Amino acid sequence: MSGPVSDLEDLEEQGEQRERGEQGEQGGRREQGEQGENGRPCVAAASARPAGSSGEPSAPGRGPSAPSRRGAADPVKTLMHRHRDLCRQAVDPLEIAAGLEAHGVTDRTAARFRHRDVFSLAEEMYARISRDTGTPARPEAAAVPPMGLGPLALGLLPGVLGAVAVAGLRLTEGRTRLAVAALGVLAVGLGLRAMLRHGPLSTGGHTPAGAHAPGTRGWTCLLLAYALLGDGLLDAALTGGPDALPDGTAAGDWPLTTAPVLALALAGVPAVWTAHLFAAGARRKMATSRGLEEFAASVRPLLLGTFGLFLCALAALAAVCGAVLDEPAGHAQALALGALLLLARLLAVHGSTRAPAVALGAAALAEAAAQACVLAARLPGCRPLAAPVDTLVALWGPGSVQALVCGAAALALLVHASRTLTRASAHARAEEQP
Secondary structure, three states: OOOHHHHHHHHHHHHHHHHHHHHHHHHHHHHHHHHHHOOOOOHHHHHHOOOOOOOOOOOOOOOOOOOOOOOOOOHHHHHHHHOHHHHHHOOOHHHHHHHHHHOOOOHHHHHOOOOOOHHHHHHHHHHHHHHHHOOOOOHHHHOOOOOOHHHHHHHHHHHHHHHHHHHHHHHOOHHHHHHHHHHHHHHHHHHHHHHHHOOOOOOOOOOOOOOOOOOHHHHHHHHHHHHHHHHHHHHHHHOOOOOOOOOOOOOOOOOOOHHHHHHHHHOHHHHHHHHHHHHHHHHHHHHHOOOHHHHHHHHHHHHHHHHHHHHHHHHHHHHHHHHHHOOOOOHHHHHHHHHHHHHHHHHHHOOOOHHHHHHHHHHHHHHHHHHHHHHHOOOOOOHHHHHHHHHHHHHHOOHHHHHHHHHHHHHHHHHHHHHHOOOHHHHOOOOOOO
């Protein structure tokens, strides 16, 4: 099979060939009729005469014979047979439309089936399935179930655990502080795991098993570790340090950047809410759209709007965390990394895993390369390696490296998401939330 679109063209060609064969058969019958008028035996007329009209009894169990007529092929029926699993499992026409789009069927292809768009073609296919199986249509399946308190509570869990960990770092010293830091990292990690396994940010019902791109979790952990430790290390390395390991404070030789990281942990609730808002809005747009282009045009503003709401909430949280902790808020770093992580998760939730893994990996490697260049510049003759990073830090501070790298990766993912998440196939099934 060369492809869905070429297969559809083959169906049309088969139908035309059958129509031409039917026309040739009818023309041959007309020629036989003319020969009968010229005095020759008319075989067609004899075969068309009802059985028993010449005095001969008709064969038992057989009625009057009629000229056989072969109709043209039904391309919709053949298409349904080719996508029988999709039709059998669909709970509404929207899922069929999304599945057809995923297989390359466009509005132009649907016009060949005498339908104005893919949605109209899907409605006919679903109506035939419902008529054949006796299953009534269920339009309510197109709606995303309302989000309960469970996902919101899980979204709040990483922020609460992160706030407790930061408070523990401020109230302890020495080895006790190191133990609190280790336990805090473990607790926040478990909280994030619970949040991402349930609710709108879960990939359980959307991404097939084994489809996750390798390294995504590792790249995410490296990005979060850099957000906590990277700026302090970069600033110290440019001045000849660090002379000691991090002591868990923002005033040490290797200071921690806690305000942006705590804001990201607290942003779990806005992330869960905006993901649900986008999924529910996209399903409503799908129910009212009459074409793939119309659906994409209506979902794109929804994506940008929900994304903007998340950034506004994250900016407010960063400001609050900076004021409470008496540290720089780090708006640029928090917004860039938060945008990158949210877009990567939204794409993974809706079945796209490769692009997020590439973007996260590129950002983590770029940050590591910046650190490596600064440290390698201490070798004889390698001082020019640190010139780009030194210039950037001198202009906008050590946080500019993370903001620039993560911002560029987030912008690339936003362009990709505006094309991927506006397709009907990305919203084939409503989100199932506990």
